[in-house]
Amino acid sequence: MKMTGIAAEPQLAFLPWNTPLESWPDDVVVALPRGISRHIVRFVRIEGVVYAIKEVELELAEREYRLLTDLHRRDVPAVEPVAVVSDRVDASGEPLPAALITRHLQYSLPYRALFSSTLRAETAERLLDALAVLLVQLHLTGFSWNDCSLSNTLFRRDAGAFAAYLVDAETGELHATLTDGQREYDLETAATNVAGELMDLQAGERLQGDLDPIVIGVSLRTRYDSLWREITGHIEFTRDDRYPLEARIRRLNDLGFDFAELQVVTADDGDRMIVQPKVVDAGHHSRRLIRLTGLDVEENQARRLLNDLDSYRVKIGLGPEDEEIAAHQWVSERFERAMAEVPADLRSRMEPAEIFHEILEHRWFMSERAGHSVPFIDAVHSYVENVLVSKPDERSVIGSRSGDIDDATAELRIVVPPDAD
Numbered sequence: 326m327k328m329t330g331i332a333a334e335p336q337l338a339f340l341p342w343n344t345p346l347e348s349w350p351d352d353v354v355v356a357l358p359r360g361i362s363r364h365i366v367r368f369v370r371i372e373g374v375v376y377a378i379k380e381v382e383l384e385l386a387e388r389e390y391r392l393l394t395d396l397h398r399r400d401v402p403a404v405e406p407v408a409v410v411s412d413r414v415d416a417s418g419e420p421l422p423a424a425l426i427t428r429h430l431q432y433s434l435p436y437r438a439l440f441s442s443t444l445r446a447e448t449a450e451r452l453l454d455a456l457a458v459l460l461v462q463l464h465l466t467g468f469s470w471n472d473c474s475l476s477n478t479l480f481r482r483d484a485g486a487f488a489a490y491l492v493d494a495e496t497g498e499l500h501a502t503l504t505d506g507q508r509e510y511d512l513e514t515a516a517t518n519v520a521g522e523l524m525d526l527q528a529g530e531r532l533q534g535d536l537d538p539i540v541i542g543v544s545l546r547t548r549y550d551s552l553w554r555e556i557t558g559h560i561e562f563t564r565d566d567r568y569p570l571e572a573r574i575r576r577l578n579d580l581g582f583d584f585a586e587l588q589v590v591t592a593d594d595g596d597r598m599i600v601q602p603k604v605v606d607a608g609h610h611s612r613r614l615i616r617l618t619g620l621d622v623e624e625n626q627a628r629r630l631l632n633d634l635d636s637y638r639v640k641i642g643l644g645p646e647d648e649e650i651a652a653h654q655w656v657s658e659r660f661e662r663a664m665a666e667v668p669a670d671l672r673s674r675m676e677p678a679e680i681f682h683e684i685l686e687h688r689w690f691m692s693e694r695a696g697h698s699v700p701f702i703d704a705v706h707s708y709v710e711n712v713l714v715s716k717p718d719e720r721s722v723i724g725s726r727s728g729d730i731d732d733a734t735a736e737l738r739i740v741v742p743p744d745a746d
């Protein structure tokens with residue numbers, strides 16, 4: 326066999342490539358939830374890293390590998406490609422299909438694993454919001470998916486909402502920019518696929534009774550359209566009233582988007598300004614958080630964490646110019662301290678940033694009930710004792726055997742900021 330890709334884990338070469346993926350032994354594969362797919366997909370774990378392996382014809386594997394590499398370079402939320410395996414033969418010398426290896430996206434779930442019995446309206450809304458954001462991001466970078474669906478997407482929890490990642494790029498195409506027609510086609514496919522997937526849920530009585538699959542499918546378009554307009558449409562304002570511009574920037578920042586460049590043109594009458602946002606990319610808050618603390622988390626989580634960091638800074642009497650010093654203290658005094666209070670056996674229940682977000686929510690409810698601000702550490706203890714213990718054990722979803730996923734703290738991707746000591 327031949328393996329082509331990034332110089333990843335050499336042990337990947339020692340997997341049983343001369344056996345069809347379907348019959349790889351239980352001691353090799355890790356049982357993790359998978360979405361519905363045409364091809365066979367299995368997960369393996371090597372040195373603590375989980376990989377997804379998809380058995381697929383060589384041409385498709387290579388094509389998908391290239392596309393995922395391009396998307397990864399452009400920082401679009403998608404799974405990360407690792408290698409293509411080709412020239413496989415079985416014990417009797419018969420050829421076997423090629424395989425695409427990607428890194429398993431930590432803490433991600435296929436949509437059907439996000440709810441236990443039925444998909445409720447509120448969850449469906451959050452799923453579609455996340456999917457619309459992903460589609461806009463892909464389209465901005467010139468990628469037409471051509472097979473956007475819930476099954477081809479992975480979801481991660483993001484401070485009560487979801488963040489969507491592309492998992493299946495097989496049918497995609499990358500262009501310099503997309504025409505309206507290309508975007509239109511992509512949206513139509515997406516709406517049809519989503520409606521079909523919801524009808525399947527409905528047929529299995531897994532969709533909340535009064536929800537209409539077609540209406541929800543179409544709502545993906547509406548969400549997408551308003552976001553697209555907000556991002557690419559021009560804004561007009563006068564010299565004296567810059568509110569429309571500020572309001573737009575704020576709304577987009579809240580959605581996690583960022584203006585990379587603003588082109589300001591003075592209108593003919595000389596009084597009005599027209600701003601055409603040039604390049605827009607996502608991740609405003611998560612970039613700020615990673616710069617300040619090294620914590621690499623989802624966008625909404627980052628916004629919550631930054632709010633807490635800002636109020637912490639004020640509490641310890643530091644001004645905005647001392648934001649980096651405050652961030653340093655905040656990581657050890659708040660974030661790490663809270664995580665240290667979570668008993669080891671409860672740590673893998675959720676991602677640390679999501680636990681922290683829930684602690685903040687919990688503190689807020691406690692303070693409301695008490696009529697005064699409750700000390701942070703009391704909220705941590707109360708959250709662990711009253712909320713976290715009774716959470717469904719996500720380990721059964723995240724990994725089938727105990728120990729499949731290491732200590733949750735080990736999952737934290739901490740990068741030391743460049744200017745830290």
Ligand SMILES: Nc1ncnc2c1ncn2[C@@H]1O[C@H](COP(=O)(O)OP(=O)(O)O)[C@@H](O)[C@H]1O
Binds near residue numbers: 362479
């Ligand atoms: N890198 C990955 N991380 C997590 N899950 C993955 C990964 N790659 C594939 N999967 C799971 O496998 C399923 C099928 O993958 P997909 O690429 O859509 O296959 P197909 O081309 O057959 O449709 C996905 O829905 C997802 O649940």
Ligand SMILES: [Mg+2]
Binds near residue numbers: 362
């Ligand atoms: Mg698929």
